[in-house]
Amino acid sequence: MAFREYKIGVRMFAFALGSSMIITLYFPSVDMASVQATEYALKRQLAYGRIGGFSYEDPLLKGWGKPVTVTLDKDPVTGKPIEPTEAYVYPPGTPFPSGITHPRILGEGVEDLSVSVGRISEANKENGAVFIIREGEFQGQTVAYIENATATRGWQAQTTLAAVSDDARQYVGSGKIMFVREGCWWCHTLLPEQTQDWQYFGAPPMLGDFNGESPTAFGSDRKAPDLLHVASRNSSREWMKLHFFNPRLVQPHSIMPRYDYLWGEVDAEGNKIDYDRWRAEYDEYVEGKRVYPPEVPEPHPDSEARKLIDFMMFLK
Ligand code: HEC
Numbered sequence: 124m125a126f127r128e129y130k131i132g133v134r135m136f137a138f139a140l141g142s143s144m145i146i147t148l149y150f151p152s153v154d155m156a157s158v159q160a161t162e163y164a165l166k167r168q169l170a171y172g173r174i175g176g177f178s179y180e181d182p183l184l185k186g187w188g189k190p191v192t193v194t195l196d197k198d199p200v201t202g203k204p205i206e207p208t209e210a211y212v213y214p215p216g217t218p219f220p221s222g223i224t225h226p227r228i229l230g231e232g233v234e235d236l237s238v239s240v241g242r243i244s245e246a247n248k249e250n251g252a253v254f255i256i257r258e259g260e261f262q263g264q265t266v267a268y269i270e271n272a273t274a275t276r277g278w279q280a281q282t283t284l285a286a287v288s289d290d291a292r293q294y295v296g297s298g299k300i301m302f303v304r305e306g307c308w309w310c311h312t313l314l315p316e317q318t319q320d321w322q323y324f325g326a327p328p329m330l331g332d333f334n335g336e337s338p339t340a341f342g343s344d345r346k347a348p349d350l351l352h353v354a355s356r357n358s359s360r361e362w363m364k365l366h367f368f369n370p371r372l373v374q375p376h377s378i379m380p381r382y383d384y385l386w387g388e389v390d391a392e393g394n395k396i397d398y399d400r401w402r403a404e405y406d407e408y409v410e411g412k413r414v415y416p417p418e419v420p421e422p423h424p425d426s427e428a429r430k431l432i433d434f435m436m437f438l439k
Pocket residue numbers: 301302305306307308309310311346347348350353357370374377378379380382431435
C-alpha cells in the first residue's frame with residue numbers, strides 16, 4: 124500500500140516539474156521566435172558572434188573565436204569602390220551566431236529573405252564567411268536581412284580582412300567579452316528604461332532588438348551611466364583611452380576602477396609600459412608637484428584595451 128502511494132507521488136512530482144519547465148522554458152521561446160528581428164538585432168548578433176561568455180572556443184574569456192567588424196569602401200575581390208559598408212568577417216572556424224544556425228529565430232520575412240536571397244544557409248564554419256546587412260521587400264514591407272557575401276559575391280573571410288587597414292577593423296565581439304569578464308555590468312546597464320532616462324541615455328530598446336544575442340548584458344542594478352548608446356553622446360576614442368587607463372584623469376571624483384592592465388605589456392610602438400613609473404608620476408601630479416599628468420600610452424592594436432574601446436564605439 125505504502126509503495127503505491129510513493130509511485131503516485133513520484134508521478135505527481137514529475138508532472139508538476141515537467142509542466143512548469145514547459146511553461147517557463149518552452150512557451151517563452153515559442154513567443155520569442157515569432158518576433159521579427161530588427162536591423163539592430165542583426166547588427167548585434169553578427170558583430171558579437173555566437174556567445175559572449177564562457178564557451179569552448181574561449182574558456183578563459185580572452186575574446187577568442189569572435190568575428191571582426193570591418194568597414195569596406197571597396198569591393199575586396201574586384202577592388203572597385205562601393206558605398207561604405209559594414210561587413211562581419213568570420214575567419215575559418217569562428218562559430219556563427221544563432222540567427223545563422225537557426226534562421227527561424229530571425230522571424231517572418233527576415234528569415235525568408237536571409238535564406239532565399241541572402242543564402243545564409245550556405246555559410247560554412249570551416250571555411251569562414253563574410254556577412255552584410257541588406258534591405259529588401261517582403262509582402263509589401265521593407266525588412267533588413269542578412270546576406271552571406273561569401274556565397275553571393277565571393278568575398279572570402281581572409282581576403283576581406285586583408286583588404287582593410289587596421290583602422291577599419293573593429294574587434295566588437297572580443298570587446299564585449301572584456302565588458303562581461305571585467306564586470307562592467309556590475310555598475311553599468313545596457314538598458315535605458317521607459318522613463319525620463321531616455322532624455323540622457325537614449326531610447327529604450329524595442330521588441331526584436333535582441334534576437335540572437337547571448338547574453339544581453341542588461342545589468343541589473345545601476346550605479347553608473349547606462350551605456351547602450353554611449354558612443355552617440357561620446358565618440359572620442361581619445362577620451363575612452365584616458366578614462367579606461369585611469370577614470371580620475373577625466374572625472375576627478377569617479378568611483379570607476381582603472382583598467383590600465385588591459386593595455387598589457389607593451390604600447391602601440393612595442394615599448395614596454397612602465398606602470399610603476401606611471402603611477403609614481405601620477406601621484407606627483409595629484410599632490411600638485413607636476414602640472415600635467417603623465418601621458419597615457421597608446422594601446423597596442425592587439426591589446427584588450429583596444430577591443431574594449433571598439434566595443435564602446437559600437438554602442439550607438
Ligand atoms: C564601480 C563601478 C564601475 C565599474 C565596475 C565600471 N564603471 Fe564605468 N563608470 C562608473 C561611474 C561612476 C561613471 C561616471 C563617472 C565617470 O565618468 O568616471 C562611469 C563612466 C563610464 C563611462 C562614461 C559614460 C558616459 O556617459 O559618458 C564609460 C564609457 C564607462 N564608464 C565604461 C565602463 C566599462 C567598459 C567598464 C568595465 C571595463 C566600467 N565602466 C566599469 C562606474 C563604474
